[in-house]
Amino acid sequence: MTSITLSDLGWSAHFRAQLDDAPEDLARISGVERTRLEALSPDGPVSLSLPGGQSTGDYAVGDWVRYDPETGRCLRRFERQTLLHRRAAGTGAVDQLIAANVDTLGIVTSCNADFKEARLERYLALAAQAGCLPLVIITKADTVDDPGAYRRRAESLSPLVVAIDIDATDPLEIRRLNAWAADGRTLALLGSSGVGKTTISNALTGRGEATQGIREDDAKGRHTTTSRALWRTTAGGWLIDTPGMRALRLTDAAEGIDTVFADLTDLAGQCRFSDCTHGNEPGCAIQAEIDAGRLDPGRLRRWEKLLREDARNSETLAEARARDRSLQKVYRQGQAIGKQKRGL
Numbered sequence: 426m427t428s429i430t431l432s433d434l435g436w437s438a439h440f441r442a443q444l445d446d447a448p449e450d451l452a453r454i455s456g457v458e459r460t461r462l463e464a465l466s467p468d469g470p471v472s473l474s475l476p477g478g479q480s481t482g483d484y485a486v487g488d489w490v491r492y493d494p495e496t497g498r499c500l501r502r503f504e505r506q507t508l509l510h511r512r513a514a515g516t517g518a519v520d521q522l523i524a525a526n527v528d529t530l531g532i533v534t535s536c537n538a539d540f541k542e543a544r545l546e547r548y549l550a551l552a553a554q555a556g557c558l559p560l561v562i563i564t565k566a567d568t569v570d571d572p573g574a575y576r577r578r579a580e581s582l583s584p585l586v587v588a589i590d591i592d593a594t595d596p597l598e599i600r601r602l603n604a605w606a607a608d609g610r611t612l613a614l615l616g617s618s619g620v621g622k623t624t625i626s627n628a629l630t631g632r633g634e635a636t637q638g639i640r641e642d643d644a645k646g647r648h649t650t651t652s653r654a655l656w657r658t659t660a661g662g663w664l665i666d667t668p669g670m671r672a673l674r675l676t677d678a679a680e681g682i683d684t685v686f687a688d689l690t691d692l693a694g695q696c697r698f699s700d701c702t703h704g705n706e707p708g709c710a711i712q713a714e715i716d717a718g719r720l721d722p723g724r725l726r727r728w729e730k731l732l733r734e735d736a737r738n739s740e741t742l743a744e745a746r747a748r749d750r751s752l753q754k755v756y757r758q759g760q761a762i763g764k765q766k767r768g769l
C-alpha cells in the first residue's frame with residue numbers, strides 16, 4: 426500500500442472538524458484483535474496498543490484514531506459518522522461493535538426465494554439506525570426473465586431505497602457497484618448465506634478466498650486466524666467484511682424502523698385514538714388506507730412484527746443490564762458482610 430492519503434482512507438470534514446490542530450498521526454482501524462488494534466495510515470499499516478484500562482472492544486473496524494508514532498499507542502478515537510453494532514450472542518448484555526464509518530450498507534439478496542420484503546425492511550431499519558445509506562443489491566439477475574420486477578418491489582418499500590439488479594459473477598456488471606466503493610467511500614455487505622456476498626467482495630477487492638485469513642502464531646504457539654476486515658477496493662474505496670456482519674439482528678432500532686415505515690408512523694398519528702392498535706378501532710387511519718386499497722395489509726403486519734422483535738431484543742438487553750446491576754449489588758453486600766465478619 427504505497428502513498429495513500431487520508432482522504433483515500435475515507436477521512437472527511439466530519440472527522441477534521443474534531444481536530445484543533447494539524448491532521449497528523451491518524452489511522453483507520455482495519456482489524457480489532459484481543460489486545461491490539463491494526464490500522465492503516467498514510468505511512469503504512471500500524472499495530473497499536475491501548476492505554477491501560479481500555480478495551481479493544483470499544484473500537485470497531487472503520488474507526489478513526491490518533492496515535493503516538495513513538496510508542497505505537499492509540500491516543501484517541503474520533504466520533505463516528507455511522508455505527509453498526511449488535512447484542513453479542515449468548516446471555517450477556519454486551520453491545521458488540523461491528524463496523525464504524527460505513528457509508529453504504531449493501532443489502533444483498535437474490536432474484537429467488539431469498540427475496541423477502543420482511544427481510545429487506547429489517548435490514549433497511551438496521552441501515553437507518555446505523556446512519557448508513559442503504560443500497561439493495563439483487564444478485565442472480567441472470568437467472569430470471571424480469572429482474573426489474575424485483576428491483577421495483579425493493580424500491581417500493583421506502584423512498585430511501587436505491588436498488589440494482591446484477592449478475593454478480595460478471596465482472597462487468599460488478600463495476601456498477603463502483604460508485605459506492607470508490608474515492609475513499611466505505612461499503613459493507615449484509616445478506617443471507619448464498620446470496621453472493623463473497624462473490625461481490627472478491628470482485629470488488631480483486632482478492633481470492635485464499636487470502637482472507639492470515640494464520641499467525643499467538644504467544645502460546647497456537648495458530649490463530651487474524652482476519653483483516655477493511656479491504657481496499659480496486660475502485661479506490663473500502664469494503665468492510667467482518668464475521669459479525671453475517672449475523673446482525675435488530676436491537677434498539679426503534680428509530681430505524683420509524684424511518685423505514687415513515688408512511689405508517691405518519692398514518693398512525695392520524696388515528697382517532699393515540700393508543701390505536703390499528704385493529705378494528707373506529708377512526709383508524711391505517712385501516713382506512715387498507716380498506717381503500719392504498720396500503721398492503723402485509724406491510725402493516727411486517728411493521729408490527731419488526732416492532733415486536735426490536736422490543737423483545739431491546740428488552741432483554743435492558744433486563745440483562747438490570748441483572749448485572751443486581752449481581753453487583755449482591756457482590757457489594759457480600760463484601761460488606763465479609764468486612765463486618767473480619768471486624769473491619
Ligand SMILES: Nc1nc2c(ncn2[C@@H]2O[C@H](COP(=O)(O)OP(=O)(O)OP(=O)(O)O)[C@@H](O)[C@H]2O)c(=O)[nH]1
Binds near residue numbers: 593619623
Ligand atoms: N448465476 C449467478 N450465480 C451467482 C450470482 N451471485 C452469486 N452466485 C453464485 O451463488 C453461490 C453463492 O455465492 P457466494 O458469493 O458464496 O454467497 P455468500 O453470500 O458469500 O454466501 P455465504 O458465504 O454463505 O454468506 C456461488 O456459487 C456464486 O457463484 C449471480 O448473480 N448469478
Ligand SMILES: [Zn+2]
Binds near residue numbers: 693696701703709711
Ligand atoms: Zn390506527
